[in-house]
Amino acid sequence: MSWLTLGELIHTTLVFATAIIFASLGGVFSEKSGVTNLGLEGLMVFGAFAAGVGGFYAEQAGLGGTSAAWVGVLSAAVFGILVSLIHAVASITFKADQVISGIVINFLAAGSTLYMVKLLFEGDGDTGRIQGFSEISIPYLVDIPVLGNAFFQAYPTTYLAILLVIIGYFTLYKTPFGLRLRSVGEHPGAADTVGIKVNRLRYIGVMISGALAGIGGATITLTTTNMFSHNTVSGQGYIAIAAMIFGKWNPLGAFGAAVFFGFSQAIRNYVQLFAWSQSIPQEIIFMLPYLLTIIVLVAAVGRSRAPAALGQLYDPSKR
Amino acid sequence: MANLLKIFTKDSFVLALVSIILGLLLGAVVMLIGGYDPIVAYSALFSRVYGDSYNFGEAIREMTPLILTGLAFAFAARAGLFNIGGEGQFLVGMTAASIVGIKLHGLPAIIHAPLAIIAGAVFGGLWAAIAGYLKAKRGVNEVITCIMMNWIGLYLANLVINQFALMEGENRSVDIQPSASISIEWLSQMMGNARVHWGTVIAVLAAVFFYIFLWKTKQGYELRAVGFNQDASRYAGMNVNRNIVKAMFISGVFAGLAGAFEVLGVFHYQSVMAGSPGTGFDGIAVALIGMNNPFGVLLGSVLFGTLTYGSAGMSFSADVPPEIIRIVIGSIIFFIAAQGIVRWVVKPLYSKRKKEKVL
Numbered sequence: 001m002s003w004l005t006l007g008e009l010i011h012t013t014l015v016f017a018t019a020i021i022f023a024s025l026g027g028v029f030s031e032k033s034g035v036t037n038l039g040l041e042g043l044m045v046f047g048a049f050a051a052g053v054g055g056f057y058a059e060q061a062g063l064g065g066t067s068a069a070w071v072g073v074l075s076a077a078v079f080g081i082l083v084s085l086i087h088a089v090a091s092i093t094f095k096a097d098q099v100i101s102g103i104v105i106n107f108l109a110a111g112s113t114l115y116m117v118k119l120l121f122e123g124d125g126d127t128g129r130i131q132g133f134s135e136i137s138i139p140y141l142v143d144i145p146v147l148g149n150a151f152f153q154a155y156p157t158t159y160l161a162i163l164l165v166i167i168g169y170f171t172l173y174k175t176p177f178g179l180r181l182r183s184v185g186e187h188p189g190a191a192d193t194v195g196i197k198v199n200r201l202r203y204i205g206v207m208i209s210g211a212l213a214g215i216g217g218a219t220i221t222l223t224t225t226n227m228f229s230h231n232t233v234s235g236q237g238y239i240a241i242a243a244m245i246f247g248k249w250n251p252l253g254a255f256g257a258a259v260f261f262g263f264s265q266a267i268r269n270y271v272q273l274f275a276w277s278q279s280i281p282q283e284i285i286f287m288l289p290y291l292l293t294i295i296v297l298v299a300a301v302g303r304s305r306a307p308a309a310l311g312q313l314y315d316p317s318k319r
Numbered sequence: 320m321a322n323l324l325k326i327f328t329k330d331s332f333v334l335a336l337v338s339i340i341l342g343l344l345l346g347a348v349v350m351l352i353g354g355y356d357p358i359v360a361y362s363a364l365f366s367r368v369y370g371d372s373y374n375f376g377e378a379i380r381e382m383t384p385l386i387l388t389g390l391a392f393a394f395a396a397r398a399g400l401f402n403i404g405g406e407g408q409f410l411v412g413m414t415a416a417s418i419v420g421i422k423l424h425g426l427p428a429i430i431h432a433p434l435a436i437i438a439g440a441v442f443g444g445l446w447a448a449i450a451g452y453l454k455a456k457r458g459v460n461e462v463i464t465c466i467m468m469n470w471i472g473l474y475l476a477n478l479v480i481n482q483f484a485l486m487e488g489e490n491r492s493v494d495i496q497p498s499a500s501i502s503i504e505w506l507s508q509m510m511g512n513a514r515v516h517w518g519t520v521i522a523v524l525a526a527v528f529f530y531i532f533l534w535k536t537k538q539g540y541e542l543r544a545v546g547f548n549q550d551a552s553r554y555a556g557m558n559v560n561r562n563i564v565k566a567m568f569i570s571g572v573f574a575g576l577a578g579a580f581e582v583l584g585v586f587h588y589q590s591v592m593a594g595s596p597g598t599g600f601d602g603i604a605v606a607l608i609g610m611n612n613p614f615g616v617l618l619g620s621v622l623f624g625t626l627t628y629g630s631a632g633m634s635f636s637a638d639v640p641p642e643i644i645r646i647v648i649g650s651i652i653f654f655i656a657a658q659g660i661v662r663w664v665v666k667p668l669y670s671k672r673k674k675e676k677v678l
């Protein structure tokens with residue numbers, strides 16, 4: 001494998017990782033506040049849908065490719081927040097089981113996005129092609145051999161994802177808001193005693209997860225598939241959940257895990273370059289990343305500790 | 320009989336019923352917004368399922384794997400485990416049954432078919448038990464292992480079919496031996512060749528087993544105790560780790576059976592799949608509608624199967640996109656989960672009844 005393809009491999013890794021980075025970061029915010037979010041898959045689907053529709057109409061309205069794509073990202077974030085409110089209202093206000101109401105989001109996503117696409121596009125199962133984002137390269141840096149190709153030529157969403165991971169980490173661990181959000185997930189009773197509004201913070205946590213997972217779905221529509229159809233997301237949300245747990249509910253950890261999953265997806269495209277790969281059935285190459293995840297979890301990571309009050313409903317009368 | 324009556328007047332049953340009605344109503348509203356007539360749509364849906372014997376048989380075929388994957392999720396949930404891996408267990412069970420069904424020659428049907436079923440059940444169980452073992456011994460969260468095992472299961476199934484049983488030039492395996500088939504030929508002929516099979520009977524029996532095992536045996540009591548409170552169970556001298564592995568194994572057996580029946584009873588071959596079929600995930604929905612109760616799961620799969628199978632008729636004769644049914648099912652689960660909303664809806668009914676009693 002030449003250096004050139006190594007740069008390509010890293011580049012493809014980042015393309016695949018971007019959506020997972022957004023969604024798993026979103027998951028971290030929801031779960032740090034104590035609300036389990038198994039609806040990440042559904043939120044991504046809604047986001048991918050909103051990006052497809054928003055991007056499409058923005059292009060129709062005459063906006064250029066990149067500005068139209070940003071409209072898509074924005075619609076995905078807004079739509080993600082709105083849908084995440086279903087989860088929030090059910091699980092926080094109406095005390096529904098958080099696991100179930102997350103799954104409900106996944107269910108609604110599969111059906112309603114396709115229904116709406118068919119209504120909007122006269123029976124077609126997809127939004128039709130949109131231009132989406134094109135890659136940007138950072139001047140001068142992109143000329144560095146190998147590294148330039150790997151890190152300094154990417155979709156803007158990838159840079160946004162990395163930026164948000166840093167902001168997310170800073171917010172969670174270095175600001176009063178982050179401290180409150182985490183306290184609500186660890187010990188809501190104690191948080192309430194010192195005057196922190198438990199339910200309000202949980203709503204915010206869930207809404208942040210909706211926005212981020214929505215944007216995660218949007219990046220798939222706007223960079224990889226360039227349209228929305230029923231299989232645009234296909235399981236990335238579940239991978240994001242795994243990345244969140246793998247990354248021990250820490251933005252940086254989730255980022256690392258997401259890159260790991262992105263790498264494992266990218267490697268499929270490149271493993272054929274090795275001569276020895278010809279003798280291995282491709283299914284084994286396909287299952288390798290998932291196998292590797294389990295091995296890594298068992299060998300190195302071991303017990304991962306979830307926020308203490310995760311999945312528990314907060315009832316002030318039982319304090 | 321009195322017991323049966325008690326089930327139907329129970330609070331949870333009323334809530335589930337109201338949730339279903341609310342879900343159907345919400346679906347009707349969404350149809351109206353989309354410019355469709357909900358009455359035409361729903362009657363097309365139900366008349367497809369219950370209109371003629373062929374479609375009725377096929378609807379039952381559709382319900383069968385849902386019963387089993389629903390039981391799989393519910394069983395693990397009763398032991399406090401979140402088995403999101405029904406999908407992988409389904410595929411592994413399917414593959415094991417296929418291989419036994421294809422590769423063994425010259426056995427009488429009375430031995431061959433049960434052998435293939437048992438292979439599917441055992442491999443489904445073992446696949447799930449891996450997640451259970453890793454949780455018990457290494458503390459690895461079962462959600463993440465199950466998600467990974469779903470993907471590994473998918474590729475493993477394709478690998479095995481591609482390597483050992485591929486039909487030349489096709490993207491599927493060769494047919495299983497006739498002796499491994501569990502189709503009910505005479506009933507199938509009566510129902511216009513609907514693919515009915517013995518798996519349905521076993522699925523119903525599995526629900527009965529589920530009930531007896533969990534509520535009438537000591538082992539079942541232990542599993543439920545572990546599900547309620549691990550620490551208390553450990554203190555009471557139960558082996559929590561063994562119970563986790565056992566619960567996952569039995570859960571996987573249900574899902575593995577679901578896969579085995581799809582090959583042995585319905586298709587008689589196994590396709591190389593581009594993606595997961597989704598039966599394991601649908602089972603989660605069925606279990607939630609059935610509130611993790613075995614008989615609830617039966618009713619849940621009847622509802623789920625009717626709605627999804629019937630939805631095709633809806634698009635065919637009323638031109639309504641069938642995806643709307645996912646919205647209906649999603650909102651039914653939503654209302655069942657968020658009982659606060661449903662209680663608020665039924666409250667007027669309850670208070671009226673109480674007033675009558677006073678009078």
